[in-house]
Amino acid sequence: MTRRLSAVVAAAVLAGSGVLVVLDAQAPPATQTRELAPEPWRRTGARPCVRPGSGFAQCPAPLGVTAVRAGRLFDSEAGRMLTNQVIVINGERITAVGPEAQVKIPAGARVIDLSRATVLPGLIDAHTHMFNDPVQGWSPERMTLMAVTNMQADLYGGITSARDMGSHSNGYADVDIRNAINDGELDGPRFMVAGRGIVWGAQPAGAGPAPSPRAAIVVRSPEEGRAAVREHVEKGVDHIKLYPGGAYSFGPNGEEQYVTTYPLNVLQAITDEAHKAGKKTGCHVFGGEGLQNAIDGGCDTIEHGYGLKQPQLNQMVAKGIAYDVTFARYSSPYMDDNDAKSTGGKYRIVPIFERAMKMAIATPRLAVLFGSGVDGTYFPHGTQAIEFEKLVKLGGMAPDPGDKGSSLEITDNRHPLLEVSCILSRHKDPRPSSATPWRLNDLGEGASSRRGYGVGVSFAKVLGGRPDSFDL
Numbered sequence: 001m002t003r004r005l006s007a008v009v010a011a012a013v014l015a016g017s018g019v020l021v022v023l024d025a026q027a028p029p030a031t032q033t034r035e036l037a038p039e040p041w042r043r044t045g046a047r048p049c050v051r052p053g054s055g056f057a058q059c060p061a062p063l064g065v066t067a068v069r070a071g072r073l074f075d076s077e078a079g080r081m082l083t084n085q086v087i088v089i090n091g092e093r094i095t096a097v098g099p100e101a102q103v104k105i106p107a108g109a110r111v112i113d114l115s116r117a118t119v120l121p122g123l124i125d126a127h128t129h130m131f132n133d134p135v136q137g138w139s140p141e142r143m144t145l146m147a148v149t150n151m152q153a154d155l156y157g158g159i160t161s162a163r164d165m166g167s168h169s170n171g172y173a174d175v176d177i178r179n180a181i182n183d184g185e186l187d188g189p190r191f192m193v194a195g196r197g198i199v200w201g202a203q204p205a206g207a208g209p210a211p212s213p214r215a216a217i218v219v220r221s222p223e224e225g226r227a228a229v230r231e232h233v234e235k236g237v238d239h240i241k242l243y244p245g246g247a248y249s250f251g252p253n254g255e256e257q258y259v260t261t262y263p264l265n266v267l268q269a270i271t272d273e274a275h276k277a278g279k280k281t282g283c284h285v286f287g288g289e290g291l292q293n294a295i296d297g298g299c300d301t302i303e304h305g306y307g308l309k310q311p312q313l314n315q316m317v318a319k320g321i322a323y324d325v326t327f328a329r330y331s332s333p334y335m336d337d338n339d340a341k342s343t344g345g346k347y348r349i350v351p352i353f354e355r356a357m358k359m360a361i362a363t364p365r366l367a368v369l370f371g372s373g374v375d376g377t378y379f380p381h382g383t384q385a386i387e388f389e390k391l392v393k394l395g396g397m398a399p400d401p402g403d404k405g406s407s408l409e410i411t412d413n414r415h416p417l418l419e420v421s422c423i424l425s426r427h428k429d430p431r432p433s434s435a436t437p438w439r440l441n442d443l444g445e446g447a448s449s450r451r452g453y454g455v456g457v458s459f460a461k462v463l464g465g466r467p468d469s470f471d472l
Contacts (some may be wrong), residue, residue: 320351
């Protein structure tokens, strides 16, 4: 089975366009080539191909040549909308993009007519959770099936690359799903995954019930933190999910209060071990001492950051730390419901979070990621366009890199080292190459690129939320 190539026509309205079609751009790794079964084939049917792991499967049919007529094509490099374009795909490679008067459609090519739609490269979500929390009575296999439907909803919603931020007590099953996608066994976004995650144990070992072997690893010392990182690396994760902070509350006068978890020396040991293994760290933290520890202690991205202050944002710029907002998820009405219940209606966290988001977007040279926090419980998969709207309408992010101000760069049109970066402050990059959109290189280093559309195009059609997929 090869990865299905699909065009996504979404009913959602994004950045002023009516019908949205998503083209997946450069797609490392490409669908794995499968070898033919050994000869002579003495089993049932025609000679098949060798399947990853064990067994055999029908060999995929050649993809051939496909041409897409795009009524409007968003050029995410230049930040402009082009009209009457043609995209030619040979197999899994885009071989030509340009005006219909200049790009010839090869004879015999399959033509997809999107002349009344807007076409753009696939989108990237830097904070997803494909797994829901375990359901009582459900097997791990049943939870994995739910995760597959979640991540495919993301694909059909236009997300072609994603950074998954923890398996929600489902062990390292996210690694298996990532591998199945890369092997061509499942259709889905290209994922970077985090596995179980690592949390601080405030209680002594042995106190309370035994922790689940599939839940986040509990550590109580620098040595245990380093060992937890090594386990994640051995299991094949792409990055390490950490939790330097816990819940928030309000003091008697409305001052926000935040729980701090790891001592700073423990956090530093964990991030040091991760970096030695070539892994980035994404740190869940809301504010207070835990947030400052995350900035000082080697975290590569700050996740959520309700209570961020301007000096902290400036420090993040100096240290190359990115900010992953997840505003739509944590500004939904249930947040106000919780605050109303806990404070008698006196205090709210959402305005504090909104202020932090706006400050971050206005901070020169700060990399602000598009990460939705979609989790299937508070935020249904496939609806991440809500986050775009929040960032633009409330946060002040410009939807077009050509606009004055911070720009929204969320398309999967990437240089080779880019894995999941999305939202940037193009105009504030002081380097000579700042005429090009500034992006995160592997979630850490800044890099500019003029790479155009690359390998792999993915198409799936979504009308009224239901995928109607067609193979290319």
